[in-house]
Amino acid sequence: xxxxxxxxxxxxxxxxxxxxxxxxxxETIVQVIESQGGTIANTDNMGRRKLAYPIDKKTEGHYVxxxxxxxxxxxxxxxRRMRVNDAIIRFITVRVDExxxxxxxxxxxxxxxxxxxxxxSNRGGANQESEQESAGQNQ
Amino acid sequence: xxDKKPDNFDEVVASVDIDLVSExxxxxxxxxxxxxxxxxxxxxxxxxWKDIDYLRRFIPERGKIMPRRISGINAKDQRRIAQAIKRxxxxxLIPFVTD
Numbered sequence: 001x002x003x004x005x006x007x008x009x010x011x012x013x014x015x016x017x018x019x020x021x022x023x024x025x026x027e028t029i030v031q032v033i034e035s036q037g038g039t040i041a042n043t044d045n046m047g048r049r050k051l052a053y054p055i056d057k058k059t060e061g062h063y064v065x066x067x068x069x070x071x072x073x074x075x076x077x078x079x080r081r082m083r084v085n086d087a088i089i090r091f092i093t094v095r096v097d098e099x100x101x102x103x104x105x106x107x108x109x110x111x112x113x114x115x116x117x118x119x120x121s122n123r124g125g126a127n128q129e130s131e132q133e134s135a136g137q138n139q
Numbered sequence: 140x141x142d143k144k145p146d147n148f149d150e151v152v153a154s155v156d157i158d159l160v161s162e163x164x165x166x167x168x169x170x171x172x173x174x175x176x177x178x179x180x181x182x183x184x185x186x187x188w189k190d191i192d193y194l195r196r197f198i199p200e201r202g203k204i205m206p207r208r209i210s211g212i213n214a215k216d217q218r219r220i221a222q223a224i225k226r227x228x229x230x231x232l233i234p235f236v237t238d
Contacts, residue, residue: 010189010230052234061231065189092230094188103184 011091012061038070182216188223
């Protein structure tokens with residue numbers, strides 16, 4: 001299997017870090033990933049958010065989301081770094097390629113069924129028209 | 140206590156007890172089964188743990204995950220949604236308990 005594993009990494013940075021420290025942290029993380037051979041597909045700086053419960057007595061945090069493609073090695077190195085860094089108070093890594101693959105397959109099956117229904121109803125009469133309506137409502 | 144049993148003791152026991160118990164059970168069970176079963180909450184193919192607006196409908200005020208018999212979704216989707224909620228909770232997007 002090629003290195004097509006896709007991961008979503010979200011981490012929370014403590015709110016009192018200055019903005020340039022934040023960018024420094026982000027860049028370090030990007031460097032770690034790319035040095036291990038991964039590629040970054042997306043980044044999303046979600047900004048400051050109120051936490052649902054206090055972590056380390058803090059009530060807000062800076063959320064950052066990354067989407068990474070690669071093998072698993074960069075995740076290992078990255079998590080090690082994040083654990084050591086005190087500014088990052090929480091992180092999570094989720095592997096999403098399998099789930100997305102099954103979701104795409106289910107969507108493709110559903111679309112194929114819809115196409116077949118449309119073709120059948122175009123050929124058929126009034127009975128099958130109502131079937132197409134109900135299929136359209138289910139969608 | 141050694142009471143003298145009446146002669147038709149066995150017959151009385153056989154005729155009375157079992158019917159009563161099963162009747163009570165039957166009366167109770169249908170009422171509990173059809174309690175608040177909603178239909179047709181749509182679950183997408185991929186449940187995104189970051190989409191808390193969608194996940195919120197499965198978390199009533201107390202913060203607990205809604206059981207299947209109330210939300211009315213099937214087992215596979217319930218497992219997916221529960222996993223997504225737990226991930227979102229670990230990242231402080233949803234609280235564990237609300238007061």
